[in-house]
Amino acid sequence: xxxxxxxxxxxxxxxxxxxxxxxxxxxxxxxxxxxxxxxxxxxxxxxxxxxxxxxxxxxxxxxxxxxxxxxxxxxxxxxxxxxxxxxxxxxxxxxxxxxxxxxxxxxxxxxxxxxxxxxxxxxxxxxxxxxxxxxxxxx
Numbered sequence: 465x466x467x468x469x470x471x472x473x474x475x476x477x478x479x480x481x482x483x484x485x486x487x488x489x490x491x492x493x494x495x496x497x498x499x500x501x502x503x504x505x506x507x508x509x510x511x512x513x514x515x516x517x518x519x520x521x522x523x524x525x526x527x528x529x530x531x532x533x534x535x536x537x538x539x540x541x542x543x544x545x546x547x548x549x550x551x552x553x554x555x556x557x558x559x560x561x562x563x564x565x566x567x568x569x570x571x572x573x574x575x576x577x578x579x580x581x582x583x584x585x586x587x588x589x590x591x592x593x594x595x596x597x598x599x600x601x602x603x
Contacts, residue, residue: 495573497588503560504599507531513558518572519591523564527601529594537568544579555580562587562594 506513507529515532517524524534535543544551559581561569569586576584587593595601 494577495584495586497566497570497586498560500587500589500593500597500599503529503562503585503587504594504597506558506560511558513560514554516559516561516572516576517591518561518563518568523591525603527591527595527603529562529591530600530602532562535572537563537572540572541575541578544575551579551581556582558583558585560585560587563590565590565592 503513503515507515515529517528517532517534518537518540519534520536521534524532524536528534559576561572561576561584563569563572566586566588569590573584573586589596591601
């Protein structure tokens with residue numbers, strides 16, 4: 465059986481498109497994507513970290529990491545600009561961004577970088593990963 469080379473090329477291009485769509489947020493973010501258990505370990509150790517949850521207010525109200533700050537993705541850039549120098553004390557602190565999966569958290573990273581934050585991470589798998597590991601969630 466002979467396979468048409470155009471069909472193979474189409475399948476290969478489709479596969480590449482699917483993979484790039486999946487990993488594009490990671491590439492564009494340019495920061496580490498860390499497992500949920502890294503954040504949990506830092507919180508348990510009492511490390512000074514900032515957890516920014518970029519989900520909508522409704523999603524956040526439905527369950528969040530204890531101590532997380534809600535800053536919906538659509539408001540991130542504006543809020544960072546409006547707070548300006550008030551954020552200086554936090555710019556070198558470890559900041560973990562989280563959303564439902566990880567895509568919105570990765571998108572928020574650009575605004576944090578632009579605002580001068582230097583120690584940024586995205587929680588891989590987002591709240592879905594956090595919940596699968598049965599880590600604490602507050603409402």
